[in-house]
Amino acid sequence: MAGRIKEEDIALVRERARIDDIVGSYVTLKNAGGGSLKGLCPFHDEKSPSFNVTPARGFFYCFGCQEGGDVIDFIQKIDQITFHEAVETLAAKVGVQLRYDESGGPMPKREANQRPRLVLAHKMAAEFYVEQLFGAAEAQPGRQFLKERGFDRDAAVLFGVGFAPRSGDAVLKHLRGRGFSNEELVASGLCAQNQRGPYDRFRGRLLWPIRDAGGDVIGFGARRLFDDDKIEAKYLNTPETAIYKKSKVLYGVDLARREIAKGRQAVVVEGYTDVMACHLAGVQTAVATCGTSFGEDHARVLRQLLLDNDQFRGEVIFTFDGDGAGQRAALKAFGGDQAFAAQTYVAVEPDGMDPCDLRLQKGDAAVRELIGRRVPLYRFVLGNVLSKYDLDRADGRVDALREAAQLVVSVRDRSKVDGFVRELAGHLGLEVEQVRSEVHRAASRPPQREPEHQQRAGVQAQTEAPPRRPDVPSPRDPRFMIEWDVLKMVMQYPHLVHGKFGELDDEDFTHPWLASVRAAMAKAGGPENAQPGEAWVVAVREAMGEDPAVAVISALAVEPLRLDRDPDERFAEAHLARLQELTCMRRITELKSKLQRTNPIERVDEYNRMFGELIALESHRAHLRERAISTS
Structure with a gap:
């Protein structure tokens, strides 16, 4: 694939893509005087326009939600795409032929250059x-299955639902006739292979195309329809391929991404028909995992769509069945709650119906009401804990308090602990101070390791170790993940980052501790002078002296980076650029606030100076974003 886009071409795109024309295709703009245009913000709901566009400077800014930037930023935000993709999108609109610079290293290969052919194969297969x-x-x-679940032809077309012929070679012949080789079709996952050769993976099943956020079909979910289907599993999914990674894929994300970003809400349901039912009922932020449970990578995808951070928190709503499996799923979700800055909720239909059945039996409004009745995930899990005990007995209340106290201790938002203590006291009929004392005891003792089937309330078993001190940064805390990963890379692969x-x-x-570690690394001579092996770790630790931050040195040295291969210089540069981009974004936020x-009239010189600085910072941020994307 081509390298990074030449800087002069990016500048030409900015010059030719008039921001008022581009934004005006999404937002109705009216003259606001002084060379400014105004309209309703596309990034948040508002009744009075606070979204401003200044064509002379080429920037937009919303005084309601503080979103702002240049024309490339606008396309990135509105379409939820990368900087590189936004430049290419605008270039196509304004007729700029982009050139790519190979000297700075190639762009990410996107699955070893297989992606274009595999995506095309999936597109043709989906149409077939x-x-x-x-x-x-x-x-x-298949048609009867959809009808029985309340989906007409228009709904099937909207979601691209299809049917795989039973013959076993229909799609194989169809795609070979369009120039695809057997090797490509097997690599795509559309076909499997045995001793007799390739054959259709999906046969006699109803199919849902699984698309990425950009709308490309990258896989399929297939439901069993016939009793004589040799594969007994009700659902069969595309295997792991160069373009399909089930741990990172969310069904419906192509339809939901804009609404998720706009409403800062994501609804996680359990199946393809549940996604269809939610969207058709007006809950257009619904997505589902594909043949796997909700995991850390799925959370990362949602965080990106939600623009999830401490300043702009959204909400993630999980829907579960009311049975035991649903409760276990809720406990697992609670265990991953730390992945989000967003608030997490649960929506459970009392009758145990999933969104598809609920819509079929009670209508669209019932689905919307289900989401509207959401309760905090913590409260749902607490209810499960307390339901296991006889609260009419004194010993039952004591046992319930001990387990529930561990739950309160694990709550991410420490500001809410006191409120949860009072709530727990009310449920148990105990004095607040008694509950508070038990919570304090729970916080000061390590949880005991239990067999997995006995773990309660989603509190994960841990080795016996003193509790984490509140000032120690956690590598799982979303606020510090990138900072932590950069320092791990410097500690473990100093030769990649010395430049x-x-x-x-x-x-x-x-985090001050992580800042102290960076300073110690510099004091130790920097990664360019790092000796191999443990000598570099020892040098940094000695440079820390008596600083309490020395406590994290060992963790930085031994905790592996989340990769399936060793990182290279491009990966390292991408992480450093991303870290610097976050710093730049904080400066931009502070400057926008100022x-x-x-007052631009009374303090015109100061206002113009700061506005010029803002433009420079936005340009620098865009450059860092391009570095992060081009080298990752």
Whole structure:
């Protein structure tokens, strides 16, 4: 794949893509005087327009939600795409032929250059399957399945539902006739192979195309329709391929991403038909995992869509069945709650119906009401804990208190602990101070390791160790993940970062302990002078002296980076650029706040100076983003 886009071409795109024309295709803009245009913000709901566009400077800014930037930033935010993709999108609109610079190293290969062919194969297969659903007599059971669940032809077309013929070689022949090789079709996951050769993986099943956030079909979910299907599993999914990673894929994300970003809400349901039911009922932020449970990578995808951070918190709503499996799923979700800055909720239908059945039996409004009745995930888990005990007995209340206290201790938002203590006291009929004392005891003792099937309330078993001190940064805390990963990379792979380490300073690290580690690394001579093996770790530790932050040195040295291979220099540069971008974004936020408080008429010189600085910072941030994308 081509390298990074030449800087002069990016500048030409900015010049030719008039921000008022581009934004005006999404937002109705009206003259606001002084060369400014105004309209309703596309990034948050508002009744009075606070979204401003200044064509002369090429920037937009919303005084309601504080979103702002240049024309490339706007396309990134509105379409939820990368900087590189936004430039290419605008270039196509304004007729700029982009050139790519190979000297700075190639762009990410996107699955070893297989992606274009595999995506095209999936696109053609999806179209073929749709034709079969509506045109083949043998697809009648599939059409009946949809009808029985309240989905008409328009709904099936909207979600691209199709049918795989039972013959075993229909899609194989169809795609070979369009120039695809057997090797490509097996690599795509559309076909499997045995001793007799390739054959259709999906046969006689109803198919849902699984798309990425950009709308490309990258896999399928297939439901069993016929009793004589040799594969007994009700659902069969595309295997892991160069373009399909089930731990990172969310069904419906292509339809939901804009609404998720706009409403700062994501609804996680359990199946393909549940996603369809939610969207058709007006809950257009619904997504589902594909043949796997909700995990850390799925959380990361949602965080990116939610723009999830401490300043702009959204909400993630999980829907679970009311049975035991649903409760276990809720406990697991609670265990991963730390992945979000957003608030987490649970929506459970009292009758135990999933969104698809609920819509079918009670209508669209019932689905919307289900989401509206959401309760905090913590409160749902607490209810499960307390339901296991006889609270009419004194010993039952004591046992319930002990277990529930561990739950309160594990709550991420410490500001809410006191409120939860009072709530727990009310449930148990105990004095607040008695509950508070038990919570304090729970916080001061390590949880006992239990067999997995006996773990309660989603509190994960841990080895016996003193509790984490409140001032120690956690590598799982979303606020510090990138800072932590950069320091791990410097500690473990100093040869990859020595050329860029000098660009970092204490402002790049928001936790004082991590800033202290960076300073110690510099004091120890920097990664360019690092000796191999443990000598570098020892040198940094000695440079720390008596600083309490020395406590994290060992963790930085031994905790592996979340990779399936060793990192290279491009990966390292991407992480450093991303860290610097976050610093730049904090400076931009601070400057925007000052601008908003400054009267542009009474303090015109100061206002213009700050506005010029803001433009420079936005340009620098865009450059860092391009570095992060181009080298990752």
